Amino acid sequence: MSVRRFNNGDADADLVVVGSGVVGALIAEQMAGAQRSVLILEAGPRLDRAQVVENWRNLNFQQRVGSDFQSLYPQSPLATAPLEFPPNGYVLLTGKNGDSFHQGYIRAVGGTTWHWAASCWRHLPVDFQMRAKYGVGRDWPISYSDLEPYYCRAEEAMGVSGPNDPALQSPTERSRPYPNDMIPWAHGDTRVAEIVNPHGYRSVPIPQGRAVRPWKRRPACCGNNNCQPICPIGAMYNAIHTVQAAEAKGATVLAESVVYAIDTDANNRVTAVRWYDRNRQSHRATGRAFVIACNALETPRLLLMAANAQNPSGIANRSDQVGRNLMDHSGFHCTFLASDPLWLGRGPAQSSCLVGSRDGSFRSEYSANKIILNNISRVGPATQQALKRGLTGTALRDEIRRRTIHGVDLSISLEPLPAPQNRLTLSKTRHDALGLPCPDVNYELDDYVHRGYDAAAQQLRHIGSLFNAVEFEVTTSLNANNHMMGSTVMGFDPKDSVVDGDCRAHDHPNLWLPGGGPMPSASVVNSTLTMAALGLKCADSVQRALEHA
């Protein structure tokens, strides 16, 4: 079924999806496959992979070493993403830990999975019951077993390679094997696991959205090692693959289309969304079902700015929870030089991870953690360090080599609890090029996270000793990990939550808000697979609703 387009640029579809990232794309593909007309409105432009690849190669050294994964992506001037080199001030960060919340995300067709590490973790079953089991945070209105079939479907859709040996799984509760077995470990992963595992740190393979054999239309990973900021060969899952699959099934994608308003009827059903095209002309898309899947910052921003007479505090916001409970895996890094060369930086950007402290009774007191053995080549930082020592010629080259092969970078993720004061609001003074309010974010981390930091730091000092570490450093300020969650939180009670277990808005029977926003607990693992699974569960809900309509 194809979308109806009108002469004035307006459109009508069974399903209107706002946002073309992994979540929106999966829903669009399923519904287009179910013979529904599907319109995807995406604020950003369509990207050319080769251009992004070349932009990365041409990026200056400071930005490359500074992990600037944003600047190389062309943007629509009407829909900017947060930039840090130099800062564009799109998001104003306030609060005690505002500086820990510099999120990077892409506004373009295909969304932020253009530049992710493709880590495809599942939450643990207990992560769905933080309040019931540990007396902290919030419980989900659905259980792990409710979501498990959707985890399987998401893994299939994204072509995940993960360990089929249960001894290497986290969690082990699975109804289906991974579509591909784990990405084989390189020397560094193997060696680190041998050294740390006798001490309970449990280094396991990271399930990844890439494969070492051709998968569907994707080639085998050939280890370019720049998954972030761009897989140069399309071996890594990018939602653009799903967008293309949706288009092949009849979905229509309109790029550079910035949705800014949501119309509702007397029964508070959504009747239309309105968007600006690249020429700042406004259009209207009517439909039977609406999915807003922008991300956990842009979705609440849109819901709040779309406040109308019937919903004066924002769409879907009778609970006043839209924009609240913002979470990210606030993290930090530990770097050192190991006495033996580990040769990290070969293969995918992330390959193994220490999950020994993902769970435990301590979670009633302080945050869990996961410790990623970062596998991004250390040549950049090694070069910086060697240059600082004033070396030249052969001495410089040898020192870069030494630091590269001995260098270790551990990336630690902590688990903040949902807190209403951590919230996104609309700026009253700052506006984007379309005159739409920019987001303000207040972010404060409590002692739950700080105690978790202390526990992790102690573990890291022990780990360092196992490698006879020199130049051992642990960062003290927390950094963002770009895993935004919680801002359209799900729950049973419409009074204190925004959506139900299908990501369907309590306030609007034909509006769904899937993705990271509904997640009531962060766990310590990357959120994308859970977002995708929630997206597929949402897709089933949308499909049922349209069938019964």
Next chain:
Amino acid sequence: MDVRLGSVRSGWLAASILSCLAAIGSSVAGAEVGTNELAQRGRYLAIAGDCGGCHTRPEGGKAFAGGYEITSPVGAIYSTNITSSSIAGIGSYSEAQFSRALREGIRRDGAHLYPAMPYTAYAKLSDEDVRALYVYFTQSVQAVDEQPRVTRLPFPFNLRMSMSIWNALFLSTARFTPDPRRSDEWNRGAYLAEALEHCGACHTPRNALMAEQSRRQFAGTRVGGWYAPNITSDPVSGIGAWPRDELVQYLKTGALHGKAQAAGGMAEAVGDSLQYLTSQDLRALATYLLSVSPIRDQSDSRARDAWGAPVEHEAELRGRPTTAGSAQPEGNALYSGNCASCHQPTGAGTADDSYPALFHNTATGARHADNLVAAILFGVDREVGGRHVFMPRFDATSYVQPLDDSEVATLANYVLQEFGNPTVHVTIDDVAAARSRGFAKWLVQVTEGLLIFAGFALVTLGLWTLGRRRRAHP
């Protein structure tokens, strides 16, 4: 392992090929062989003839249960069920009926098969081999009682009897006759090439009525978007300079370091069929191919695998804005952004040959750039010996980067200039044409031609009859 054959088959194929070597040897003498041995030989012959290439549906189809859709401009042709099922397959065929279908293209009920079935090649099969195939298909192949979709072409192509006209003109029912002046090995190779592997179906140019031109045997011709190159023994235009062992390796693996890689239809031929031939048969095939009369194209000055050298432009590319993604991208930007991550900035590929060099490569050195353009548009997909060689496609359905005709032409010309035969030039129209010809099997192309021929022949016949009647009854 090609998906169409199913991964389960690789194990027993290897085993059965070894075990049936003896059967092949003994049968040559015409000795009585048991049913089991016959079936094993039949299984081997079915692989050599690549029956599964069409009669097993790709991606999960049951072996030989048919239903593979061959699209042609006049409609879809579906391959038939040739399992031992007496309901849906050929289980109740007599050997004579089987032979007639195989070698004359006539079904048990007397209807003509569409020439998607390569009966013109199979006509050369020996009686012994037809018997072995018969025993294999009717006794060893697992019966599948499911009727695949039935081919329903519109008028006049649905009149199967029209094929009799073409058959009368071009179908030779002569069996293969060994040349007594040649060695047994040569004769075996000739039989494999002509009757079973039907190399000429792709590599021999055809006349206007789609019949192979025997004088130009193996001189090379276009097949869909690809070009099946000259494989005569000419050292410049053909493969005469390839040592026999290298040719054997190429047939076995589809790849020859510093020379060539099989893609398109040849990747299917290697993946489905050639890789499973015994080394003895592959040597025979190579011996025969290297003896085929040389055909030189005077415009070829150098062998197609002998062009080019590594080139490095990385330093001059960096630090300036890329033109990739712009309206007028430059070749080096397209190459760097789309190709260099695997084939390397120098075009040298990788040392382990996971990614081939782009110089000393028949795809970039040939006088026809079809295979370079087709590899960019449709990718390379070859499964041999449990190893899956896969280059992604860059056409509109690419998951890596869809490239338009202009970008493909610019990129191909850059590769030709830098790494390949710089005298060859690709135009935007060339790319558009290749894109529309698509990833066609030779069968599709031949079928198209034949069906159109048959349609016209029939219409002409009809008009002629009508004219005669009018004259008879004024």
